[in-house]
Amino acid sequence: MALTLVILAAGLSTRYGRLKQLEPVGPSGEALLDYGVFDAWRAGFERVVLVVRPEIEQMVRGHCARRWGDRRIDLVYQELSQVPAGAAVPEGRTKPWGTAHAALAAERAVAGPVAVANADDFYGAAAYQALAAHLRAGSDAHALVGYRLADTLSPHGGVSRGVCEVRADGMLRGLVEVLDIQDRPGGLTGRTVNGAAVRLTPDDVTSMNLWGFTPAIFPLLHEAFAGFLERTGGDLRAEFLLSAVAGDLAAAGRGRFQVLAGGDTWMGVTFPDDRDAVATRLRALVAAGQYPAALSAGLAQAEQP
Numbered sequence: 217m218a219l220t221l222v223i224l225a226a227g228l229s230t231r232y233g234r235l236k237q238l239e240p241v242g243p244s245g246e247a248l249l250d251y252g253v254f255d256a257w258r259a260g261f262e263r264v265v266l267v268v269r270p271e272i273e274q275m276v277r278g279h280c281a282r283r284w285g286d287r288r289i290d291l292v293y294q295e296l297s298q299v300p301a302g303a304a305v306p307e308g309r310t311k312p313w314g315t316a317h318a319a320l321a322a323e324r325a326v327a328g329p330v331a332v333a334n335a336d337d338f339y340g341a342a343a344y345q346a347l348a349a350h351l352r353a354g355s356d357a358h359a360l361v362g363y364r365l366a367d368t369l370s371p372h373g374g375v376s377r378g379v380c381e382v383r384a385d386g387m388l389r390g391l392v393e394v395l396d397i398q399d400r401p402g403g404l405t406g407r408t409v410n411g412a413a414v415r416l417t418p419d420d421v422t423s424m425n426l427w428g429f430t431p432a433i434f435p436l437l438h439e440a441f442a443g444f445l446e447r448t449g450g451d452l453r454a455e456f457l458l459s460a461v462a463g464d465l466a467a468a469g470r471g472r473f474q475v476l477a478g479g480d481t482w483m484g485v486t487f488p489d490d491r492d493a494v495a496t497r498l499r500a501l502v503a504a505g506q507y508p509a510a511l512s513a514g515l516a517q518a519e520q521p
Contacts, residue, residue: 225335259344314455346478357472359428363479366418378423378459388473391463
């Protein structure tokens, strides 16, 4: 069974201030997406598809060529004009539609089971191995790799996270998008998209947007996107998010999502000040022998007979 990894790399990086998808953080200048590619290939994924905006295509192609040579990495576009027939893009809209729309943009480039990940997150080898095992098992359930909330925060500002409610059997019951999560004097708190205060715990299971999907997800995403456009109307900043769609599907009993263990190591670059800490942690993983100093050379060496 051929497995595909889709990496969402079309974001604007507004808070970061520059194109964090390609930010060099590894000891040989690797970006975080390179670690995702490396871990996915090690776990047995055979194809990689990057979802990008047209205006950054050449930068991303150049990066992939320098890092991975002639290894095939396909690119597809996420564009505002990709809306259902009869729908219109609101005048003045410039912000990408969000992660669920980016996943839809990859539909035409994939067949069979697929994993979806963010370009600017490091998920760890165990996470990709867990996803590969789940997808190969042929379950009709989709999958989400869960992380401990306290392990996904930034000391440099509030972050948005999909906070999960998990049933005793490990299935996702529901998911709430919580914004501006910070460890404040009164504890971990954030707010919902409607502005309601939310109190959280360090051990809350959190989605970092690492998913495994069967092909059955795409009709559901199309349906959800049409409903999203009807609800949000002319809201120029509304986002169509994978976490929100999955939470709604799970809560309505229209989709089954197995929450997988394996989210033991996460890091990301939400803010510019996060970069140095990420680079330090990556050097430590290299020193511990978990990753080669140069990913492409390490993968080529591992594949030699």
